[in-house]
Amino acid sequence: MKNVRKWVLAGVLAGLFGGSIAVDQVQSRSVQAALVLQPARSVETVVDHSSAGLNVYTEQKGQLVFSGRHLAAGTTWQVFGHTTIQETRYANLGGTQWVEAKYLRPQQPQLKRDRRLIQIHYVPGYGVNLWRLTATGQLVGTGRRLRHGTRWRSLGTAQINGQTFYNLGGNQWIAHQYGWITNLDGQGRIGRPTYLKGVLLVNKLNGIGQRFGGSNPTANAALWKLQQAARAAGHAMPRISGYRSYGYQVKLYRDYVATDGIAAADQYSARPGFSEHQTGLAFDIGTTDLEASYGKTAAGRWLAQNCATYGFIIRFPQGKEGLTGYTYEPWHVRYVGVAAAQQIKAQGLSLEEYLGAESAQN
């Protein structure tokens, strides 16, 4: 975070844990109780209230005394909590440093406008907290939870206390990692297949809903020919995975999230309704290991070199992660037809580039 200064003081730790240091035990009992810190994190700016700047107080025996320091108006600080002494509220800037809270203003979130439809994803499905932002810059729960799978219109995103949140209109916020962009245009084409240049595009931004898809005879026949050619060239090319239903992808994705967490799972697994496997046009072939090193094996190199002849592309190429949204998968081929496949291979493109589609990196 830019422009945020922190008081880095040994006093922070001493203040928090000093009581447990054996040597000081006896002495510390004779000292008056420390100020009670009500912890809360926010980033706040000093408002212009005098030319001298804002007085900084330090804590001495439970009292606040002027430290001789000032903070200039317009400077920004991390606040760690508050305390109230004789009806005056003070903000803690770390350690034993305090300023009068009424001279600080929490940063207003800067909404980056970007209207999108988002779908709530929260596994295993308890729902996601809907937050509101208080006048003092704190996020507090509204008591509402948004259910897994429900869809909402987001007006944009904002940084609040160092984290990204979607704004769902007015003072309603959800943590950004639980919202999933379902479609780029935000015009309600959720789940409807996206065709560009006659090619079906399925990626993290272009879903196909629950019912679309199924085993595809054209792609199956092309795969059969590719497998025959591979065998003739001396490479076993077993089919590991082909058509997968929406329901099966739900189970897979949930298992991945349970094992690795949402962020990691999203790097290698499609969310339900966003998997090419549901179209019947994609196959995992040649290796059960599903390791990037497959691309360096003789079979993996043969596949990359020859799949276009049968209408397939390596869908998630190395170096195109920022466009496809997925890590390199030398075993995942996608049927796009011979003409498109050969053009994509010849020009070294990702499918997103070939179709002129927006980058699908989340």
Ligand SMILES: [Zn+2]
């Ligand atoms: Zn795959």
